[in-house]
Amino acid sequence: MAVTTASGATWQEVAADRQKHRDATIAAVEPALPEISEIPTNTTPIAKKVLTADEIKITESTVEVLAVQLEKGEISAVEVTKAFLRRAGLAQKVTNCITELLPERALQRAKELDEFLKTNGKPVGPLHGIPISVKEHVMMKGLDINAGFISWVGRIGEDDAHILKILWAAGCVFYARTTQPQSLMHLETSNSLYGTTVNPFNRNLTCGGSSGGEGALIGFRGSCLGIGTDIGGSIRSPAANNGLYGMKPTTLRLPTAGWSATMAGSEQIPATIGPLSTSLAGCKLFIKTLIDAKPWLKEPTLLPFEWKEADPFPAGGKKLKIGVLWDDGVVKPHPPVTRAMKELVEKLKKSGNVEIVDWKPYKHDEAWEIIANLYFSDGASQESAAINASSEPWMTLTKHIITENPHVQTHTVESLWAATARRDSYRAEYAAHWNSTSAAGSSANGYTLTDSDMVDIILCPCGPSAAPRLETAKWWGYTSQWNLLDYPALIFPVDQVSVEKDAEGEKEKYEPRNEKDAYNWKLWEEFGAEGWVDAPISLQLVGRRYEDEKVMRAAEIVEKEAGTPFVKYV
Template identity: 60%
Template sequence: MAPASVTTASGATWQEVAADRQRHRDATLDQLCPPLPKLLTDDIPLNTTSIPGSLLTEEELGITGTAVEDLAAKIASGEWSSTTVVNAFLRRAAMAQKLVNCVTEILPERALKRAAELNAYLATHKKPMGPLHGVPISVKEHVGMKGLDLNAGFVGWVGNVADEDALILRCLWEAGAVFYVRTTQPQTLMHLETSNNLYGTTINPYNSTLTSGGSSGGEGALLGLRGSVLGIGTDIGGSIRSPAANNGVFGFKPTSLRLPVEGLAVTMAGAEHIRPTPGPLSTSVEGLRLFTKAILDRKPWLRDPTLVPLGWRDVDGEPESRGRKLRVAVVWDDGVVRPHPPVVRALADVVEKLRASEAVEVVEWKPWRHDLAWEIIAKLYFCDGGAEEAAAIDASGEPWRPLSKWIIRDNPHVRAHTIPSLWKAIQERDAYKAKYAELWNANATTADDNNTSEVDVILCPAGPGVAPKLETARYWGYTSQWNLLDYPAVVFPVGGDAISVEKDGDGQQAEGAQSHAYPEDYTPLSEADAYNWALWKEHGAAGYRDAPVSLQLVGRRYEDEKLLRALENLLDAAGLPRSC
């Protein structure tokens, strides 16, 4: 596959570059054999999730509807060949592209060659290559793939080519994975939705008036339509968790420096004040675990010494093995923005079920200065005042997208730091981390046996509402809070949507919960809350019809394995499924 030749460096306009990239993407879709059925654009409903079921074969639907762990088992046993599986996902990914605009290119030649090699390996060795043998994994575009364009959503970067696969891809490859599709991301990689001038806007498969989230919104939308069951995202402020929540799938942001970022195309590379991290989006909790463990088992810190040399730790049986319940602290709102009624209602329903469980103890969590947390992290995102982001945008003459302008140019906290001012901002960050650690420690109780029982995890909203209307995702606090603290966090669907969650009325109240609806005399908590409240007043539940409802679970730093285990316990206690 030849590198892009139509670039701004070759004298093309930004519009010509974008048109060429879209032609390239469409050409990769045309390589499918047999071709996809034609879609009649006039007949596409707001909710597109049922369309693949009417156009794909029963075999394709069965394969793409299978959870990662079961898919891996069927391929490893020989029940399904890797080639058959890859073909099914290529076709469903291509269909997802036509429905929600989530793909930058599919990779049929590469993927099918890899699948054939894996089939041969299994036949010869009578065992799989690794735990992900034959499992198709979708890849966010700015994760470098050898020989392929690496533009990170900037028109001016088209023509840059990765010299080798990113380290995270090499680890997954060694575990037997197949890479078959690349997905969209926003201009700047700093939106909680996905829009850029190369490919346009990625929309939500459940309601096309809503965003798929960002910056891994292509991944989120693709998984929402089951064009993938396991994908790679990246997260510095919510970029895995926002798309997972918006599309009703699972998404995991690990603690930083556990999974490798080497080989990712980003601005401000080398910045350490707020560290990004890659992580998985999946249709099952087990998929998150398989992905993370497969990478850690390959000891990536031996190839990237900036990583913490911490392998996967088995925590099966926690905290039961210590003779106590899972202790879950609940955040109803962060004191800055009150979530929309469907989220409050869903959280109340889950908490009510947890309180009735014999396996979980629920306590209240009083957030401390989450408004200050945003000020600190927003001050540290663009320490050159956004100069490198601006240069990447302006190099091609492409226009600034609205949310790029909002997070950089309109952000009152952005500044070009001096060395002393950066030192001071980092001191503020570390002081905030210390204060939050103190808060967590204060939420410990002493049991009769004199063993300390502390909060294991925090249960909270994943955002200020369900998937936002396009170009309205302006509140990051429910996700960026945990990036500042560098706590691992996982998003999970709870079922229902903005309509069904409201169907029993807004006024019912679970113990400890606020009323689900805004009171008639509601006074916003902040300027950001007034903005969020106005969105609900304007659109109401009907405006967010069919949007999935999700929540978030947060753990202490480097307790990633414990967090995923806690999620399984929580889901079981609440009667929620481990896959979607």
């Protein structure tokens, strides 16, 4: 049994106990991992010093490559699981991204999968033998689900979350659980249980959050596919900060039943669940597998949208039309982001297979006011209660989003309705903004829209900088905008900050528009390119509601036409 505040322990004792448990699970990995005495700022080269060539090869393979090898029996699920367990253990030692490893149950499962393949001559399902890492608050039967609150330690999963059951039935192996921030509402990852998770490419930077354990782990290649959750950027910020693919699907497509979080029953801004992966194909396989299982039959809040196989941009058909949002009009991105974006756009323009237009921001400041108000419509009483129950301290970024957030309000039912109606008005205005990108505008009858010449996809930054320096990730607008609108959004890796490439950007003079903008720009002026060295630069593709498949297809086209990413991260 875990030490808990309910049984009289201090918060520090609870934290120490959880860390001890975590360390024991890592110590159980075989062969044992060495202690790492000196950790460089960019941790990624350590892997090749510690792991075998075979382990490196396996862990640096993508989901789609592993899936084929596993299906053919060219590698065993046990080999794959062992390799990822070791690299995940190493990732913990250098980034602090793990809450526990599951070597015993994972290897048992892998053995069974290998036996199944041998006996039946076919895989269990499309994810046969694929190791999947899981953000801690997604419930696993028999394991702690504290969601990052000291006071919740000792809550034990009664069952596996719905999503885990489907992935399990598809053949995957669960082997690692990952860190998340206090309140699950930071774009970074630190809590009182485990401290801070850092970015594997530059330990002065954040891995992002709230699915930051996943970001750091997969960025380090201690996983090739992981489960995150997102209500304001929590899948996308870690994916972006670590040079990964990460998809926030439209809400109510993928199963969320059985996660542990505050605010159950709140509907204004539903949280989503989705993949982070080292490959786009990994994200796609994850999402398709879940949708093909018709999860709406068991979880009827989900919508029965079948997987759309048809290519919206077939050869000789409609050309992908991208609207480029360079700046959200609130907080201007740092020069390295804009620099990489320009390079990408130039390549796309030259390709001839993509049409590029500019996308004007539409009141992103107002959008932030609306969503920041709707996040905590009970005045954050459940978060406050969960934190205060153990006397654990309030983290800087918890204060930022709750007590120092001027938009938080304890709503009445009537004021909540009004705020919801305001959300819907904004959504309708944004839809009109999108519709106005159609040159024809309307059809013969003067009313019905034709969407054939509208912008298909928005291309935009993932945040106002590459991975933020620790405790500075305060502007959520580049990701939360698409939660408010409930648009599907996908992160893809493009480049990396370098002192050489980004020296030019240090010369830029800029007069900030507001306080948030000034805060962000000042960081750039203070630290310059050197302050972000090796940080991945990622970008975001956004589609209209329920056009998840179209967003993924657009990413395939962009990758092919522009040859992203421009660098090899690991």
